[in-house]
Amino acid sequence: MAYDKFTVLKSTAVPMPIENVDTDQIIPARFLKATERKGFGDNLFRDWRFNNDDTPKQDFVLNNPIYSGKILVAGKNFGSGSSREHAAWAIYDYGFRCVVSSFFADIFKNNSLNIGILPVTVTPAFLDKIFTAIEADPKAELTVDLDKQSITIDATGESESFDINSYKKHNLMNGFDDIDYLQAMKEEIAAFAEKSLY
Amino acid sequence: MSQVPATLFDKVWDSHVVRKIEDGPDVFFIDRHFIHEVTSPVAFLGLENRGVKVMFPGKTFATADHNTPTINQHLPVQDPLSANQLKALETNTAKYGISHWGLGNPKNGIVHVVGPENGITLPGMTIVCGDSHTSTHGAFGAIAFGIGTSEVEMVLSSQCIMQPKPKKMRINVNGRLGKGITPKDVTLYIISQLTAAGATGYFVEYAGEVFENMSMEGRMTVCNMSIEMGARGGIIAPDETTFAYIKGREKAPQGAAWDKALAYWKTLKTDEGAAFDKEYHFNAADIEPMITYGTNPGMGMGITGHIPAAENGGGSKASYEKSLEYMGFAEEESMIGKKVDYVFIGSCTNGRIEDFRAFAQIVKGRKKAEHVTAWIVPGSHIVEQQIKDEGILDILTEAGFQLRQPGCSACLAMNDDKVPAGKYAVSTSNRNFEGRQGPGSRTMLASPLVAAAAAVTGVVTDPRTLMA
Numbered sequence: 001m002a003y004d005k006f007t008v009l010k011s012t013a014v015p016m017p018i019e020n021v022d023t024d025q026i027i028p029a030r031f032l033k034a035t036e037r038k039g040f041g042d043n044l045f046r047d048w049r050f051n052n053d054d055t056p057k058q059d060f061v062l063n064n065p066i067y068s069g070k071i072l073v074a075g076k077n078f079g080s081g082s083s084r085e086h087a088a089w090a091i092y093d094y095g096f097r098c099v100v101s102s103f104f105a106d107i108f109k110n111n112s113l114n115i116g117i118l119p120v121t122v123t124p125a126f127l128d129k130i131f132t133a134i135e136a137d138p139k140a141e142l143t144v145d146l147d148k149q150s151i152t153i154d155a156t157g158e159s160e161s162f163d164i165n166s167y168k169k170h171n172l173m174n175g176f177d178d179i180d181y182l183q184a185m186k187e188e189i190a191a192f193a194e195k196s197l198y
Numbered sequence: 199m200s201q202v203p204a205t206l207f208d209k210v211w212d213s214h215v216v217r218k219i220e221d222g223p224d225v226f227f228i229d230r231h232f233i234h235e236v237t238s239p240v241a242f243l244g245l246e247n248r249g250v251k252v253m254f255p256g257k258t259f260a261t262a263d264h265n266t267p268t269i270n271q272h273l274p275v276q277d278p279l280s281a282n283q284l285k286a287l288e289t290n291t292a293k294y295g296i297s298h299w300g301l302g303n304p305k306n307g308i309v310h311v312v313g314p315e316n317g318i319t320l321p322g323m324t325i326v327c328g329d330s331h332t333s334t335h336g337a338f339g340a341i342a343f344g345i346g347t348s349e350v351e352m353v354l355s356s357q358c359i360m361q362p363k364p365k366k367m368r369i370n371v372n373g374r375l376g377k378g379i380t381p382k383d384v385t386l387y388i389i390s391q392l393t394a395a396g397a398t399g400y401f402v403e404y405a406g407e408v409f410e411n412m413s414m415e416g417r418m419t420v421c422n423m424s425i426e427m428g429a430r431g432g433i434i435a436p437d438e439t440t441f442a443y444i445k446g447r448e449k450a451p452q453g454a455a456w457d458k459a460l461a462y463w464k465t466l467k468t469d470e471g472a473a474f475d476k477e478y479h480f481n482a483a484d485i486e487p488m489i490t491y492g493t494n495p496g497m498g499m500g501i502t503g504h505i506p507a508a509e510n511g512g513g514s515k516a517s518y519e520k521s522l523e524y525m526g527f528a529e530e531e532s533m534i535g536k537k538v539d540y541v542f543i544g545s546c547t548n549g550r551i552e553d554f555r556a557f558a559q560i561v562k563g564r565k566k567a568e569h570v571t572a573w574i575v576p577g578s579h580i581v582e583q584q585i586k587d588e589g590i591l592d593i594l595t596e597a598g599f600q601l602r603q604p605g606c607s608a609c610l611a612m613n614d615d616k617v618p619a620g621k622y623a624v625s626t627s628n629r630n631f632e633g634r635q636g637p638g639s640r641t642m643l644a645s646p647l648v649a650a651a652a653a654v655t656g657v658v659t660d661p662r663t664l665m666a
């Protein structure tokens with residue numbers, strides 16, 4: 001599945017200062033019955049976002065019109081639990097391209113990178129600063145520069161750098177995915193498989 | 199030639215690296231790939247779109263489990279979306295020549311139960327599946343972990359995925375476990391000590407007397423739960439217990455191939471002096487029957503204890519309070535005596551024969567509490583058959599329980615086995631997340647013994663008080 005290139009993203013952000021947001025919250029299991037990758041954004045955070053009768057829960061941040069943007073800022077240990085890539089699809093399909101947290105669960109991080117969402121890990125102190133900035137002004141913008149590996153709170157100019165390995169960075173900046181890479185080394189893989197015990 | 203001492207994990211990992219990418223992941227070769235109906239259809243679509251074939255159909259095994267009913271499996275599946283997903287798995291596997299144990303097949307069951315019990319899972323292998331509890335297979339000295347759907351497509355198309363090598367952690371538990379303390383209690387105890395994110399970025403080796411003395415079923419329970427503390431996976435060195443379990447299973451090596459494999463498997467252990475990035479030591483005597491009181495598996499406690507105060511609960515106060523509020527519990531309360539509405543025994547964590555033996559041990563000669571709804575769900579048809587053959591079914595029936603058909607069931611509540619909003623379930627599965635067992639459901643994770651004690655008394659009960 002190809003995705004849009006990621007270079008510089010300047011956007012307002014949606015704050016979700018909750019810790020341990022697990023993939024069952026991001027997309028509950030009962031919405032995993034599709035056989036195509038379509039429409040998962042509608043059920044993003046379904047049970048936090050909607051009442052049982054499908055009316056929106058007013059106190060949930062995604063239902064609050066003052067917050068919007070392509071960046072989701074969340075508490076630590078975001079994306080824990082199930083390996084369902086549907087969680088990343090739902091976030092992408094809803095319109096987010098970047099998730100910022102002080103800590104990500106491993107599989108969620110991999111899944112995000114594989115589909116073109118940039119997970120940005122910041123220090124807990126910087127995460128607090130972002131939340132404070134958005135609290136002060138819901139229209140506060142963040143700039144995420146993948147090439148420079150930096151995230152900036154535009155209003156204050158405060159900035160922090162983040163890690164990403166150069167392979168994944170190159171992929172994201174060019175919209176490449178791993179399958180292209182692996183297809184190009186099929187012969188090497190076949191030779192390896194020859195020697196394999198199983 | 200003297201070599202640098204290596205860990206078990208290093209030995210298996212390094213022998214599967216096809217190519218190292220500088221400042222990038224390893225191109226990692228996969229020996230066994232399990233697929234199921236939920237996380238594979240989009241991967242097959244991806245293959246179609248690219249016009250790519252499955253590279254090694256013989257290394258992938260399919261089973262239907264996540265989205266299947268646990269009663270009347272002989273009838274057509276009622277929910278059209280679920281039926282469609284099951285159909286897609288059947289069509290895709292047939293098209294590419296992949297083995298498929300669908301609904302009704304005598305080998306059908308939960309992917310992490312059927313892999314080991316049919317001898318597909320072997321020491322030294324690399325194993326992946328689009329399900330995070332793939333870590334289960336680490337019990338055999340394999341490197342096994344869950345992957346996303348993009349990676350399922352990678353394995354189908356190239357038998358490889360791109361993985362950065364995780365850091366290494368060793369968790370040692372020594373001493374002897376007391377009466378009524380099961381492998382599930384050991385793992386819930388470890389997770390409560392490390393927290394739900396405490397092992398993120400690590401691959402965990404379990405070592406020490408407690409694991410050496412554990413059955414394969416128990417080791418699978420422990421490795422299964424590794425992901426619940428954030429670990430990529432768990433691994434236990436194979437030993438005589440492992441070899442005895444594998445020998446004679448349908449897909450296990452035989453004859454000369456067995457001898458050759460065995461010689462290799464015996465080399466699969468951590469060398470003296472090998473380095474870990476982090477190491478923990480725990481004492482078996484400190485472990486009680488465990489139960490969780492919150493909404494992540496790290497929120498567990500000894501069953502006779504009290505719910506920690508927010509200051510000691512770990513994490514932020516707001517998140518902790520949100521969690522207790524969801525559960526309808528208060529700080530410093532005792533868990534003993536809390537009303538239980540539902541009991542679920544099953545899942546890839548505790549859906550093996552040993553778990554049903556433990557459950558039966560408590561319910562034998564007692565009756566199911568009237569207000570409790572119990573779902574007793576074997577992990578596979580083979581387990582179901584064992585339950586019947588060993589007379590456990592008679593004990594269950596006598597006590598007023600009904601045995602259901604295999605599948606994931608209330609572990610993720612994708613089918614009809616859902617706990618209603620606000621109701622309390624004692625569950626032998628692996629996740630107590632908000633709504634995991636149905637919207638608004640409240641889950642307390644525990645061992646099969648604690649589940650049995652709750653099922654017959656109708657409240658949270660220390661199983662040791664019911665054991666002779």
Ligand code: SF4
Nearest residue numbers: 331545546606609610
């Ligand atoms: S039983 Fe639960 S955890 Fe295990 S494979 Fe099924 S859904 Fe996943």
